[in-house]
Amino acid sequence: MAYSEKVIDHYQNPKNVGTLDKSKANVGTGLVGAPECGDVMRLQIEVDEATGVIKDAKFKTFGCGSAIASSSLATEWLKGKSIDEAMTIDNMTIVEELNLPPVKIHCSVLAEDAIKAAVNDYRKKNGLPELKFEESVVH
Amino acid sequence: MLNFPIYLDHNATTPCDPRVVEAMIPYFTNSFGNAASRNHPFGWQAEEAVDYAREQVAKLIGADPKEIIFTSGATEGDNLAIKGVFEMYASKGNHIITCNIEHKAVLDTCKHIEKEGGEVTYLKVKDNGLIDLAELEAAIRPSTILIAIMYANNEIGTIMPMKEISAIAKKRGILVFSDATQAIGKIPVDVNKDGIDLMAFTAHKMYGPKGVGALYVRRKNPRVKVTAQIDGGGHERGMRSGTLNVPGIVGFGKACEICMNEMEEETKRVSALRDKLQNALLKIEESYLNGDKEHKLPHVTNISFKYVEGEGLMMGFNKNIAVSSGSACTSASLEPSYVLKALGLGDDLAHSSLRFGLGRFTTEDQIDYTIEQVTNTVNKLREMSPLWEMYKEGIDMNSIEWAHH
Numbered sequence: 001m002a003y004s005e006k007v008i009d010h011y012q013n014p015k016n017v018g019t020l021d022k023s024k025a026n027v028g029t030g031l032v033g034a035p036e037c038g039d040v041m042r043l044q045i046e047v048d049e050a051t052g053v054i055k056d057a058k059f060k061t062f063g064c065g066s067a068i069a070s071s072s073l074a075t076e077w078l079k080g081k082s083i084d085e086a087m088t089i090d091n092m093t094i095v096e097e098l099n100l101p102p103v104k105i106h107c108s109v110l111a112e113d114a115i116k117a118a119v120n121d122y123r124k125k126n127g128l129p130e131l132k133f134e135e136s137v138v139h
Numbered sequence: 140m141l142n143f144p145i146y147l148d149h150n151a152t153t154p155c156d157p158r159v160v161e162a163m164i165p166y167f168t169n170s171f172g173n174a175a176s177r178n179h180p181f182g183w184q185a186e187e188a189v190d191y192a193r194e195q196v197a198k199l200i201g202a203d204p205k206e207i208i209f210t211s212g213a214t215e216g217d218n219l220a221i222k223g224v225f226e227m228y229a230s231k232g233n234h235i236i237t238c239n240i241e242h243k244a245v246l247d248t249c250k251h252i253e254k255e256g257g258e259v260t261y262l263k264v265k266d267n268g269l270i271d272l273a274e275l276e277a278a279i280r281p282s283t284i285l286i287a288i289m290y291a292n293n294e295i296g297t298i299m300p301m302k303e304i305s306a307i308a309k310k311r312g313i314l315v316f317s318d319a320t321q322a323i324g325k326i327p328v329d330v331n332k333d334g335i336d337l338m339a340f341t342a343h344k345m346y347g348p349k350g351v352g353a354l355y356v357r358r359k360n361p362r363v364k365v366t367a368q369i370d371g372g373g374h375e376r377g378m379r380s381g382t383l384n385v386p387g388i389v390g391f392g393k394a395c396e397i398c399m400n401e402m403e404e405e406t407k408r409v410s411a412l413r414d415k416l417q418n419a420l421l422k423i424e425e426s427y428l429n430g431d432k433e434h435k436l437p438h439v440t441n442i443s444f445k446y447v448e449g450e451g452l453m454m455g456f457n458k459n460i461a462v463s464s465g466s467a468c469t470s471a472s473l474e475p476s477y478v479l480k481a482l483g484l485g486d487d488l489a490h491s492s493l494r495f496g497l498g499r500f501t502t503e504d505q506i507d508y509t510i511e512q513v514t515n516t517v518n519k520l521r522e523m524s525p526l527w528e529m530y531k532e533g534i535d536m537n538s539i540e541w542a543h544h
Contacts, residue, residue, distance in 0.1 A: 003454065011454055017523050034541030035526060036486035038448050038466060038475065042525035060525040064450040064466070068523065113542075 003065055004099035010069035015076050018058040020044040028122025030114040039063040039107065041071050043114035045078055045086070047122055054078050054086060066104040070094050070111035083119050087131065143459045145505045149498035150293050150321060150439055151463060155390065156346040156499065162393040163348065166386035174383045175374060185385045192392025196353055199395040200338065201329035208354045208375045209388055213320040216339025216354040217244040219379065220316045223365025224285045224337070225252050232282030238262040238270050240478045241289050245318055266483045267431035268297035276307050283313050290319035290328065294465065294478040294494055295430030296439035298322065305334025314363060320344055324398035325436050330355055336363050342387065346499060347394030351387030409497050410437035412506045416495060417442070419510040423517055429479055429492060443484065443492040446527040447520040452493060455516030460509055465492040
């Protein structure tokens with residue numbers, strides 16, 4: 001199966017690889033997936049406490065090229081969004097942007113889950129009620 | 140100068156040797172006859188060519204030409220051997236012993252046999268990929284008619300102890316079948332010394348064309364028979380009907396002859412390159428060799444690079460280097476390699492594996508380039524891997540509650 005150019009580009013030049021200090025109150029961390037499944041994503045957001053806007057986002061991913069590209073793209077989209085806006089990022093938008101084939105849709109689902117987990121971690125740390133989600137179906 | 144892409148997937152298939160293609164060409168055009176046409180020169184020419192190829196194939200495995208049944212490939216050979224013995228020897232018993240790292244052509248055929256009322260024991264391999272001979276002996280029943288064990292495994296290259304297996308079978312009067320697809324042409328195989336009664340193999344893994352293979356069926360001590368699975372004309376001593384693929388068979392014969400003449404030299408050269416590649420890649424931190432180090436084909440190595448995922452790893456260089464991975468992402472089933480899992484590897488290591496299959500035309504420059512590319516990509520992806528970071532920080536990954544999908 002050939003990869004789309006966008007996937008290849010994110011794979012070769014991933015945006016925002018790295019680690020934020022998870023002990024800081026304004027950093028939210030989401031760790032999703034499992035080594036046995038061949039995909040683990042860790043996505044982190046750093047929120048500007050005054051504005052509630054995500055000022056930085058970083059990821060590290062163990063997985064195939066599509067998983068790496070999905071998380072790289074997610075960090076790009078997160079920056080500059082409020083934590084509420086972040087929740088509107090939908091896995092299908094990632095699928096469309098990266099042209100993922102059906103067998104790789106789970107990579108985009110994982111990225112969406114990672115975003116939600118990171119936002120919830122931030123909310124929990126800052127005394128906000130955690131948001132409830134329906135269990136993702138496509139794994 | 141390196142030409143890209145570099146092919147290091149010779150366990151999947153091999154290119155045709157130009158000498159093989161040259162031998163085949165006349166049989167597409169001028170000498171196009173049907174080998175079963177007994178009454179004119181076109182048929183005679185084709186038959187002569189097939190007879191010659193049958194000798195070339197037989198010679199490579201120490202068999203008599205009459206013991207060679209031409210097939211469409213090893214999958215057909217596996218089916219014919221297992222189903223054919225099961226049907227032919229139904230009055231003797233219905234039990235078959237095989238192992239859990241066989242090729243799907245054997246495993247799926249055995250599943251079919253089970254549906255037909257047969258009983259199959261799937262021996263578990265040890266963590267080095269070899270079967271336990273004591274377990275084999277213990278699995279034998281009065282109703283056992285066939286032991287089906289591969290000569291060498293396609294993913295990890297381990298070579299099974301065929302002589303010992305057949306010695307156990309002979310004592311009990313049980314037939315031995317071996318899928319020798321990966322071994323023939325790479326290491327010396329002799330059906331008499333190895334005590335094999337039926338053996339399937341294929342041309343395209345040994346620099347011959349695709350779509351042609353052979354099933355060896357022993358004719359004496361004991362005389363073995365299989366029930367035909369394809370009827371229609373009684374070709375190949377009634378065991379496999381169908382017009383013979385004359386050009387393919389000619390190419391197969393030539394491929395066998397070349398392997399016979401050049402195996403020794405080729406093995407020396409290719410195994411030296413394989414060792415160079417394997418040693419260099421095993422120097423990478425947290426990389427592990429899969430399968431037995433000693434009992435192994437000369438041209439293959441299978442290595443897991445912990446904390447990076449196989450398909451992601453291949454993507455780093457697959458424009459330039461063709462290898463294969465046991466990662467689930469590369470398979471239709473989304474399950475990691477059942478062979479690697481049978482060795483006791485965790486799913487995580489199975490997902491992290493690459494198989495490198497070297498061949499006749501592999502050069503040292505290609506291996507040097509591969510070492511560099513794989514090493515760089517592993518390092519790059521580990522910088523991106525949360526698991527690598529945890530490993531480096533000394534975090535016990537078993538202590539984390541992973542969200543299993």
